[in-house]
Amino acid sequence: MTVLIAGAGMGGLTLALSLHQIGVPCRVFESVREIKALGVGINILPHAGRELMELGLEEAIDATAIRTKELAYFSKHGKQIWSEPRGLEAGYRWPQFSIHRGELQMILLDAARERIGAENILTGHHLADWKETTSGIRARFVDKETGKDLGTHEGSILIAADGIHSTIRGKLFPHEGPPIWNGRILWRGVTYGEPYLSGRTMIMAGYQALKFVCYPISKQASASGRPMINWIAEREFDPNYQWRREDYNREAKLEEFLPWFESWKFDWLDVPSLIRNAEYAYEFPLVDRDPLDRWTFGRVTLIGDAAHPMYPIGSNGASQAILDARVLAREILSHGATEAAMFAYEAERRPATSDLVLLNRRNGPEQVMQMVEERAPDGFSVVTEVLSQQELEGIANNYKRVAGFQVEALNAKPPIVPAPPVSARGRPTLRAAE
Numbered sequence: 001m002t003v004l005i006a007g008a009g010m011g012g013l014t015l016a017l018s019l020h021q022i023g024v025p026c027r028v029f030e031s032v033r034e035i036k037a038l039g040v041g042i043n044i045l046p047h048a049g050r051e052l053m054e055l056g057l058e059e060a061i062d063a064t065a066i067r068t069k070e071l072a073y074f075s076k077h078g079k080q081i082w083s084e085p086r087g088l089e090a091g092y093r094w095p096q097f098s099i100h101r102g103e104l105q106m107i108l109l110d111a112a113r114e115r116i117g118a119e120n121i122l123t124g125h126h127l128a129d130w131k132e133t134t135s136g137i138r139a140r141f142v143d144k145e146t147g148k149d150l151g152t153h154e155g156s157i158l159i160a161a162d163g164i165h166s167t168i169r170g171k172l173f174p175h176e177g178p179p180i181w182n183g184r185i186l187w188r189g190v191t192y193g194e195p196y197l198s199g200r201t202m203i204m205a206g207y208q209a210l211k212f213v214c215y216p217i218s219k220q221a222s223a224s225g226r227p228m229i230n231w232i233a234e235r236e237f238d239p240n241y242q243w244r245r246e247d248y249n250r251e252a253k254l255e256e257f258l259p260w261f262e263s264w265k266f267d268w269l270d271v272p273s274l275i276r277n278a279e280y281a282y283e284f285p286l287v288d289r290d291p292l293d294r295w296t297f298g299r300v301t302l303i304g305d306a307a308h309p310m311y312p313i314g315s316n317g318a319s320q321a322i323l324d325a326r327v328l329a330r331e332i333l334s335h336g337a338t339e340a341a342m343f344a345y346e347a348e349r350r351p352a353t354s355d356l357v358l359l360n361r362r363n364g365p366e367q368v369m370q371m372v373e374e375r376a377p378d379g380f381s382v383v384t385e386v387l388s389q390q391e392l393e394g395i396a397n398n399y400k401r402v403a404g405f406q407v408e409a410l411n412a413k414p415p416i417v418p419a420p421p422v423s424a425r426g427r428p429t430l431r432a433a434e
Contacts, residue, residue, distance in 0.1 A: 001136055001156035002027055003337050006127045006168060008035055011304030011321035012161030013108035017055050018329035018417060020115045024337060027153060028112065031144050031162070033124040035109055037102025040188045040282065041217035041230025043068065043202070043315035044099065046092040047405040048322040053094060054415060060107045065099035066216045069200035075372050076206045077379045078266030082368055082392050086202070091407045098202065098217045098230070100190070101318070125150055127167050130158055130300065137299045156337040157299045159328070161321075164289070166306035172297055179287035179309065182361070183241070184208075186312070187233045187252045189281030192222035196269045199227070202315075203269070204366060207373035209236035210260060211366075212271055231274055232312075233257050234286070252281035286311055288361070291354035294346070301342040303328060308353035313360040320356065323404070324349050326416040333417065355402050365399040368392060 003019055005012045008030035019026045044052065044065075052061060072083040087096035113121060126144035130137055137158050141150040160168035164179055195216075197203070202215035214231035221227055235257055254275060264271035275281075288309050295302040304321030328345040335341035363370060368387060376386045383392075400406045 001025075001337060002154075003332070004137065004139055004153060004155035004158045005029065005161055006139075006158065007031075007161035007163060007166075007304075007306070008109065008112075008121060008123075009105065009161060009163060009304065009321070010108070010318045011306075011325050012159070013105070013112050014051070014055070014322045015159060015161060015303065015325035015328060016112045016116055016121075017108065018325055019332065020112075021055065021417065022329055022333045024329075024332055026116060026120065027155065028116075028121045029125040029127060029139075029141060029153075030121070030123045031126040033145070035105065035123060037100070037106050039101030039105075040190055040232075041098060041215065042101045042104065042318045043215070044097040044104070044322070045315055045319045045405050046087055046090075046094045046096055047410050048319035049087075049097050050094040050410075051322050051326045051416060054417070055111070057107060057111060060111070061097055061099065061104070064103050064107075064218055064220065065097040066200055066218065068096040068098045068202055068215065069198050071202045072197070072204075073366070073369055074203060074205035074266075075369065075376075075379065076210065076264070078205065078264070078268070079379060079383070081372055081383050081387070082396065084396060091411070092405075093411050096315075098200075098215050100217050100228070100230070103218070104318075127162065129171070130168075132298055157301070157339075157342065160300065160302045160306040161304050161325075162306050164287070164305045164309040166302065168300060169302055169306050172300070172302075173292070176289070179289055181285050181287050182311070183238070184234055184236045184286040185257075186284045186286055187257050187281055188284055189231055189233075189252065189275065189278035190217070191229050191231060191274050191278045192224075192226040193229045193274050193277065194270075195227055204369065205264070205266075205271075206234075206369060208363060208366075208370045210234070211369070212261060212264060214269075214274065229274065231278075233261060233275060235260055250283045252283045254278075254281070256283075288357060291357050292350070295350055296339070296342045296346050299339060299342075301328075301346060307350070308357055310353070310357045311360040313364040313366055316356060316360070320353055323416070324353075330417045352402075352404065359399065359402050365396050368395055 003026040005028045008028050016026050016028050068086045071086050073081040125141040128140045128142045130139040136156040138152050138154045140152045204213045211234040216227045217230045218228040261271050303324040331341040331344040380386050
């Protein structure tokens with residue numbers, strides 16, 4: 001029986017492709033009428049990049065994405081704190097991709113339309129409610145813009161991949177309230193700027209209260225040959241500051257944050273110039289939600305930001321949604337599209353992502369910048385005057401361990417989704433009845 005997926009973001013589309021890979025029919029429902037290439041840059045870490053490559057998407061991703069070479073942390077004065085290789089340069093068998101979020105969503109969408117059929121991706125369908133039946137689940141959809149009832153669809157299970165404002169999570173946890181704001185706001189933009197450092201470097205500069213992040217995200221260049229660079233300016237506010245509701249599509253006002261970065265002109269990067277020359281920029285308050293004690297309710301479970309929205313620290317949001325989808329597909333291959341599959345998926349993924357949500361609240365590997373600011377606010381000559389090599393390496397390695405992408409462990413790990421058994425007709429077959 002068909003798996004119903006609410007949401008056509010990273011998690012929902014990766015799940016659709018994964019289910020097709022193992023021979024399980026599915027249908028995807030998206031609230032918006034037209035899926036557009038919106039957003040800014042994201043990173044796909046090697047453990048998630050591996051999964052997309054095993055779905056046969058390497059060529060499409062490589063056509064636009066940048067294979068990240070290194071990650072480097074800097075002080076607010078532009079002095080290097082820590083640098084480490086990333087992706088293939090770090091010894092992984094798979095690259096780290098930096099890519100425009102909208103471009104990746106379109107790659108996943110195009111592949112899903114081709115493989116599961118465009119008729120199985122229904123846009124303008126907002127999930128209103130659902131009920132369990134004797135044989136599965138029945139979900140009702142409406143047009144969110146008009147309120148028109150669009151009828152019901154039946155399936156074996158329902159997967160909530162509908163993001164941080166998940167309708168399904170809201171119905172399962174009606175008293176949870178809005179996402180939790182931590183006092184920081186991000187302004188995220190894209191600029192055709194001058195190459196810096198290796199040309200494939202992701203940098204983070206500053207400290208907790210004031211931070212700047214940037215990295216190239218596309219092989220597409222401007223007419224003058226300048227690369228497309230994604231950047232994030234972050235500032236911490238007083239807890240009483242009246243912030244606007246988070247929305248990736250709220251246009252940023254440069255005058256509200258540029259003055260705080262006017263002096264950040266390093267010999268290797270001109271931050272204020274990068275901000276001023278943005279093609280576009282959005283405002284996004286930094287929010288997450290508390291980890292849940294369960295995701296699965298009968299024939300319904302949560303994945304991606306519906307399950308574990310986290311701060312965009314350590315480049316893990318999209319990567320974790322991709323891993324959710326792959327683990328869930330593996331369990332469906334093993335148990336069929338059943339409650340047993342969803343409980344097995346949750347048993348693996350919920351503890352891991354809960355730990356990551358809490359670690360990101362403590363700034364994850366970016367805490368090295370805060371430690372430098374606290375110990376040497378006026379600057380330093382050599383970083384080891386401020387932080388020992390053991391401290392630097394320990395912080396970096398601990399985050400990789402929690403996030404699940406230590407080099408040796410990942411390289412030795414078998415595929416999440418094994419090649420499914422094949423029937424006499426050459427089709428993938430489930431190991432347990434749906």
